[in-house]
Amino acid sequence: MGISFLSGAKKKPYLTVDQLVEFLNNEQRDPRLNEILFPYCTSEKAQAIIDKYEPNRDFAKKGKITFTKLIATN
Numbered sequence: 020m021g022i023s024f025l026s027g028a029k030k031k032p033y034l035t036v037d038q039l040v041e042f043l044n045n046e047q048r049d050p051r052l053n054e055i056l057f058p059y060c061t062s063e064k065a066q067a068i069i070d071k072y073e074p075n076r077d078f079a080k081k082g083k084i085t086f087t088k089l090i091a092t093n
Contacts, residue, residue, distance in 0.1 A: 032085055033078060033083040033084060033085045033086065034083065034084050035082055036062050036066055036069065036082040036083075037062070039060075039065040039068065039069065040060050040061065040062055040065045043060040043065065044059050044060050048060070066082060068084070069082060069083070069084045072084065073085065
């Protein structure tokens with residue numbers, strides 16, 4: 020999990036909305052879950068997560084979440 024997460028960022032200290040969606044859907048979501056009851060993460064849901072947890076408002080407005088905050092919320 021950690022390797023995919025870090026490689027998704029392409030050596031930048033943050034993830035974009037698209038990278039966060041990919042990470043949540045491919046690394047965090049259990050593929051055995053029913054897609055109707057437990058839908059995949061969307062860009063809108065990822066942006067809501069960023070808005071809620073990213074303390075840097077400028078980053079959040081640009082659709083970015085820093086590693087330190089993302090890791091600390093787990």
